[in-house]
Amino acid sequence: MIVEAAMDYIRELFKENADGHGFDHSLRVYRLAVHIAETEPDADKRIVSLAALLHDTDDYKLFLTENNANARYFMERHGVDPETADRVCEAVNAVSFSKNKGKQPETIEGRIVQDADRLDAIGAVGIARTFAFGGKHGRPPEDSIEHFYEKLLLLRDLMNTEEAKRMAETRHMFMEEFLQEWKAETSF
Ligand code: ADP
């Protein structure tokens, strides 16, 4: 099955990434995206699955590829037809927060994977990822608190699908609770 092959491919691809976040994150995004897709009858599940699993394989922060080369290499080798490959890449390219400022992805598949990626940036997982990212860049926890106000607390209101909006609510409240407790403990 192509989905298992894609999992193997990204496990190998993100191996160099010492914290393993690339693989674990992509797997969570895949599960979230499949779950959201089940609530969106118009979504093509095959496109959603592949786009979720491959959404960070050409992330400029990790790879110096052009034109989704890693994702395309995988799909070509596994006999994915060019039209499907293009649709997967279109969804992948619509996900990025910084690259598409303010623009909603045009396809339902892109909107779903974007929601899944954003859900994985908030809640308990989002908190853990934020401090892991800061630590990796040599920053003390205090410095990473900024990131909640600059980005993470804004994500709830940027969700595209009804199911992601619903799921974001719990995760958002958990972050607010965390920040409140942080304030209480650090201003003691
Ligand atoms: P993705 O893996 O989905 O492409 P990013 O690479 O943008 O996500 O970020 C990885 C994780 O690090 C995310 O959880 C994100 O919120 C967090 N992060 C990104 N920028 C910062 C920052 N300046 N400070 C703290 N955390 C950050």
Ligand code: NI
């Ligand atoms: Ni991601």
